[in-house]
Amino acid sequence: MLKLLNSNNKELIAAKICDKVSKEDVENVHLLIHQILSKSEKVNFYLELQDFHGYEWEGLLADLKVESAHLSNYGNMAIVGDKKWKKWAAKATDLFTASEVKYFDLDEKKAAKEWIGF
Numbered sequence: 001m002l003k004l005l006n007s008n009n010k011e012l013i014a015a016k017i018c019d020k021v022s023k024e025d026v027e028n029v030h031l032l033i034h035q036i037l038s039k040s041e042k043v044n045f046y047l048e049l050q051d052f053h054g055y056e057w058e059g060l061l062a063d064l065k066v067e068s069a070h071l072s073n074y075g076n077m078a079i080v081g082d083k084k085w086k087k088w089a090a091k092a093t094d095l096f097t098a099s100e101v102k103y104f105d106l107d108e109k110k111a112a113k114e115w116i117g118f
Contacts, residue, residue, distance in 0.1 A: 001025065004032075007046070009117050011036055011075070014046040023058035030066045033073070042075030046116045049081035050106065077101040078116035080109055 002025035005014040013032050036043045055063060077099050104112040112118075 002029065004028070005046070005048075007118050009044070011040045011042065012044045012046060012116065012118065014118060016048040016050065018049075018051045020053050021055045021059045021063065023056065023062045026059050026062040026066055030062075033066070033070055037070075037073055041073070043070070043073055044075040044116055045077040045079075046112065046118055047077065047079050048106075048109070049079065052081070074099045076116060078104060078112040080104045080106060080112045082106060 001017070001019045002021055003016045003018075005016060007014040013029060013036070015029070033043050054060075079101060081103070082105065102112070102115055104115075
């Protein structure tokens with residue numbers, strides 16, 4: 001499940017991700033990506049991963065389509081989570097994007113928000 005978080009930064013998608021990401025979650029984010037890209041060149045992300053258990057099958061397929069269409073539009077990413085996700089996220093992100101990605105432990109949310117311009 002993906003819950004959008006309110007931010008004053010108009011070039012930022014901020015979300016808390018827990019349990020499993022669905023196709024509907026991905027479609028909602030995809031709409032936001034297009035809204036931001038209509039006014040800006042890049043989309044930045046603030047993602048809190050807490051009790052995240054991956055994707056529903058349809059959600060994974062939808063996310064792969066969105067990623068392939070928009071990787072060049074991704075700006076900076078702040079990923080907040082527990083240590084077990086750092087290694088996974090680093091490998092996945094390094095393979096597919098040139099974005100600057102910083103990882104923060106759950107107790108470093110404030111620093112992550114400051115860095116990304118929440």
